[in-house]
Amino acid sequence: MKLHPRLAADTGAIGETRDFWLRWMNDRRFPWVIVIPRREGVVAMHELEPGFQRVLMDGVNGCAGCLEEITGADRINVGVLGNQVPQLHVHVVARFRDDPCWPGPVWGNGTPRPYNEGELPSWLQGLREGISDLFR
């Protein structure tokens, strides 16, 4: 099973496990993590078997709590859309009252600002450390 080409193009690797890919979105406007379960042909969360729904949400909530703690975000937005990319993926986005899309959503709102070539998000190492026990 492969990562959808659009997800691969728009994101960088945080890590991967037997059950997930974990990626950072290449948009410096927001600390933004994407959790992609490795399940062939699954579009929506409610299609996953209940046990794996829980594994996925434990991972998503773990990322959300960690991202909030290390970035000091005002809110964490979580979204499952899939209108453009049919491979199931969960967005976890740190939001701030002074960010360029507040209080609107990040999806389809304004223009992404990619990181520089070779640059990594400042929060990436903290996130990796914070969730190391979640993604085994």
Next chain:
Amino acid sequence: MKLHPRLAADTGAIGETRDFWLRWMNDRRFPWVIVIPRREGVVAMHELEPGFQRVLMDGVNGCAGCLEEITGADRINVGVLGNQVPQLHVHVVARFRDDPCWPGPVWGNGTPRPYNEGELPSWLQGLREGISDLFR
């Protein structure tokens, strides 16, 4: 504990249980359900105790599957934002390739189209029947 006034104003009742309020959004552009856990002072899903996170997601996924089945939606979008209303609430929205916001998100996109006074969404009864065993 009370429903946030903005949620109360924008939505109608589907039902309530010990753990949730279940509401329909007053916007006829989309079949749109909001699940609001009855937990005082909780803003984000990851703040809930893990057992209740699972109860909540079982309810959300149950609504998502039912809404997909009865409306024939092309996608179900699920979102937890809370940028405007700090009381934790989960959006479950049926999306269609010919809906007015596709493929963008529904939040902050275009103008809501309220139902007529006294009118109920056409899908409401089907949803109530479909999830009757989930929300006890």
